[in-house]
Amino acid sequence: MYLLAASHSGSTLTAMLLNSHPDTHTTGELKVTALGDIDRYRCSCQALIKECPFWNKVNKRMADKGYQFEIARAGTDFRGIGSNYVKRLLRPLFRGGMLEFVRDTALMLDPTWRREYPKILKKNEDLIHSVAEVSGKKVIVDSSKIGLRLKFIKRIKSIDLKVVRVNRDGRAVALTYMDPAGFADATNPELRGGGMGGDRREDMVSMQEAARRWLRSNEEADAIAASLSTDQLVQIKYEDLCADPDKILGEVFTFIGVDPDKRVKDFRSVEHHVIGNGMRLDDRSEISLDERWKERLTEEDLRIFSGIAGEKNRALGYS
Template sequence: MVRYIYIFSSGHSGSTLLDLLIGNMSGTVSLGEVKWLPLFLKTHEHCTCGKPPQTCPFWNPILDELGLAGDTAADQTINAFRLSLEAERNNQLQKLSFYARLASAVIHPQGCAGFGSDAILKNMIRLYDAVLKTAPAEAVVDSSKSIMTAQWLRTRLPRNARVIHLIRDGRAVMASAMRKEVPAERAAKTWLHDNRMAGSIFRSGPSMNLKALRYEDLCRDPESTMRELADFLEKPYTEDILHLRGRERHLIGGNRMRFSGEDKIVNVETWKSRLTEKDLAVFERTAGPLNRKLGYSGT
């Protein structure tokens, strides 16, 4: 039975939209980028309902279940509840170790864990199971986008996990990142790295529980794309999956779309007007070949 649905991608690839759409499927619940939950607990940042998790009617019983409820939950307890190496600082060695193992996964298909991975995976599953115990749902949707978590879930819980790699034209991703003051070259390199590592995951063993999805296909033909995805997730397809408005949501993190109440699924290709010739040259030099290999050619 599918219990854990995980979306990984480079940033700015449309994962919040996909999370919301899958969360519309019967028996599923969207969690957003739940790897940031410990940070939300410490800073009292709001989930999509407008309340901090401590007082949100959805998250409060989950926190209770995990022993993290109440303002009195000590920072130490929250700090111990690690959900992602990538959401932490000072872990370059662990990250490099993971990526090195993943890159060699063709030889060691099962052996992709890095230091600290067991504790993090255990916490993730504890969190997901607490959600499924307290909410009326059979499967959680997590769009935390961590390549590490995606790989752990699919190799260690092959029957219960479904992992989706969301791909988007690197030039669109670069333009979105640059709006947040990320320099052009760094934006292109990040997209290149994330999508290369995703390629390693696809080469690292059986991919029954792994699916690639292009953001542009989702926007061009939402119905067919979501029908196919519903099959992969073992959920029925219903037309209301495509309606984004009018639902109660409790997402953590993600982009501002989670608050916007929009109901349109449109690929706004503003990168075409926003990126200068110079930006495009930087992208081409850095990541052009992989972008084309993924099917993005032309302008």
Template sequence: MSKKIKVLYIAGLGRSGSTILDKILGEIDGFFSVGEMNYIWDRGLIENRVCACGVPFRECKMWKEVLCEAFGALDRIDAQKMQAFREKIRTRHTLLGLLPRGKRFLSARLGKYPNEFQRLYQAVQSITGSKIIIDSSKFPSHAYLLKMLSVIDLYVIHLIRDPRAITYSWQRKKFDPGTGIFMPTLSPLKSSLSWLAWNVIIELLWNNSDQSAKYMQVHYQDFVTQPKVIIENIVRFVGESPSDLPFISKNHVDLAHAHAFSGNPTRFHQGKIQILPDTEWHSQLKLRYKILTTLITWPLLMRYRYALAPRHPALE
């Protein structure tokens, strides 16, 4: 029987710092980042977005080799069909996975779709020779799908950030050089409700006695204030030894090219990067949005020990 493939999955609502976390982990010897693998059919094959290595996805040597190894040839893949399958498992559907009958229902609904990902992750491991594959798809649904595959040994990092910072980030206009257009925005109401729902679902699915050994919470503010310590903890969490990390000081990293075709524009960053907390939201988020976000998310704010009325860090 072949050895299981270790996948380190970053789960959590977008704008939580997942892209830079993924990038740093991907620099470690034996680790390889695939970015947001759940978008491979649309953002990769159909839209042909620019890979972090600088060429369009379909021209990227690494992805061409992976797809040929997995499926024989690029033109053998029906990306539209695969994308339609992905819609059969949305975040809300994963709650069915908590019930025995629901598990069977989801399994029947997805058919052979999870096996397509099995071929992909097997091909990534074989082409890159990596021990650990990092996937920052973030969706609880994609983690659920990976958990269905017996060949995958899944480790989940639950990345959590103050929802007021997330509300602000989802409102900010950010240009994505990978698409040539601005990144999507979300209303404060929608981002707050999504933050609440996603964190509850991730905890229900992974923070329990069956899974807890392979579940780790990482708080954004811990990661950005002591990145080296957090990366060391994550490396130990997946059973590896934290030596030869890409840090040149306790909060500076040296990044090379990667192959993420989707994610925050940070995926294109390379060279020496300083990891710093982004505190702009404290002064820039409108008071009414701060109040709205706090009212919607307060149960989990308390659970994660965020202040209901946060003070600007400069005043502390």
């Protein structure tokens, strides 16, 4: 199962709640990028990622499949293929239809892509199966979010792909881009940045850039969603999930084919091995709607956001 969303839209919370079911296992972001100092990066179980027993078992299972593999250096991101030509072609977000045909045609002109793409696709396939084998679970949840990655993952014929798109009010998401440490990371400052601490000043952006980033992500999600069949895709709102988790999770569990009544109510009581957003390192079990944007964003912030992304926000149901 793949979680499709703009970053900081509630996908990590959704993923961890899905992990509360005995038939599902959430890995977090299997694209495995931007971990920073991998000697200090922590799994959601609080162990250093290089020392986590679960991920070391996955590493061993991948070795049995013929890989020199370490989850901290997974090499599963399609955008990591080394050619500068390829990197330029992969920079634009998924746009669907003819534009993706043009991109694929241009990519196939590059010998590096022709050589490496099948290998990375196979590595992703084997990693998904390795996680399933180690966890013993029926459904594996990849919360990588990116639409372009989903385009490639959906080509893996050995998995029955289901996609859950998570939407959140763009004004709330924009605030997380403006101040990720304060609004999109672990509550404990020492655990921010993947467990390394810090204020993440280098990640802060203006409201103009935040609104554009949110808009682009949702335009990409619209385009990739249009390529999916109705039995492959369900859409939920972060706000609805927080207001009535039993109802929304019940719908999602039914959609992915597991019994909704089997989920564990206290999702923090379940063992998690999640890579991604810092909230995975928190210990609070309460599910509460974060609407701090209503107090923190200024009238000027709201005006800028509305001018850039207001139409899309309203189209998603946010007045």
